[in-house]
Amino acid sequence: MIEADEKSLEEQKQMIEKIQHRSLTKRKIIQRILLITLGATLMAVGLEIFLVPNKVIDGGITGISIMLSYITGWKLGFFIFLLNIPFFFIGYKQIGKTFALSTLYGIIVLSIVTSLLHPVPAFTQDILLASVFGGIVLGIGVGIVIRYGGSLDGTEILAILFNNKLPFSVGEIIMIFNLFILGSAGFVFTWDRAMYSLIAYFVAFKTIDITVAGFDESKSAWIISDNSKQIGDSIMSRLGRGVTYINGEGAFSGDDKKVIFCVINRLEEAKLKEIVTECDPSAFLAVADIAEVRGGRFKKKDIH
Known part of the structure; x- marks a missing residue:
């Protein structure tokens, strides 16, 4: 039953x-x-x-x-x-x-x-x-x-x-x-x-x-730095954006690298550059336009 x-x-x-x-x-x-x-x-x-x-x-x-x-x-x-x-x-x-x-x-x-x-x-x-x-x-x-x-x-x-x-x-x-x-x-x-x-x-x-x-154009950011943890924490706390860490390897040096990936809007690009420069002036940063973002945790968190 x-x-x-x-x-x-x-x-x-x-x-x-x-x-x-x-x-x-x-x-x-x-x-x-x-x-x-x-x-x-x-x-x-x-x-x-x-x-x-x-x-x-x-x-x-x-x-x-x-x-x-x-x-x-x-x-x-x-x-x-x-x-x-x-x-x-x-x-x-x-x-x-x-x-x-x-x-x-x-x-x-x-x-x-x-x-x-x-x-x-x-x-x-x-x-x-x-x-x-x-x-x-x-x-x-x-x-x-x-x-x-x-x-x-x-x-x-x-x-x-x-x-x-x-x-x-x-x-x-x-x-x-x-x-x-x-x-x-x-x-x-x-x-x-x-x-x-x-x-x-x-x-x-x-x-x-x-x-x-859309007017709220999104951008992807790829960051390679020896201070990846500090940069990632700063992005989450100061921009309210989630980050993803990807394991990489330098082709010339053969050293293990931690790659940071995150998605921001165009108004946050200047702030992101400021954060990266403060944490590691020699960090590699690449920013590209994205046509559309769906799923995941792209929605911005409140910053207190």
Whole structure:
């Protein structure tokens, strides 16, 4: 009887865990849908309220769509949807179902919102302001969508596909492709608009990086010192960050070395350097950027 009760309790526990997992999954799906909607809407605002009315274009498939819309007089949203559809199928095969569906949803939202915003007048007639702020708004929107597993332009997928056949990296292929598109704006519009388009593209590119990586940029630090224990204790007590000791060996000397590894944010880098210098002025210190940190004990402890 007791064994039956224990079995029943275990089944109930498993059922509760399954319900919690489903609930968590649903929350993630809803979160992804809402944020991709927000990102696509922001990109549409950047295009229709800032760039397009001032005849400034973005790179990639969107840039081609803007020029075709101007030449034919058809809606921008129609070309964005039509030209990106082939990349949906490529993305489905090359990258996966979740990415492809997220991309398709984002493109549909972008196409609809650009059509709705088309009659709205430009926020500013100053081309430089339109290029800068349009690039910022567009970059935030694209960055949000990329951060949550989608894409609003098929250029990246095309670059991944060509990467296997050409002696260039994905980044180089995207750059060449976009320079060709942005240069074409000089023939469709004017050459000054092509140069403003380069400004908008650069601003959007940098904004995407910031949005994807986040403002609270993390850094990894590697420290080699004979006073590793003192440095590690100081980092924990003065920065509130955890450290990990790794056993190493000097290639030239053959001596055993204690390597300190820790993760900090960019505001703590100067303080970390100060701690290391105070404990051991001759210590080896290497600091590198990290795109994302998950798990472990990265959360900062309170310092008393």
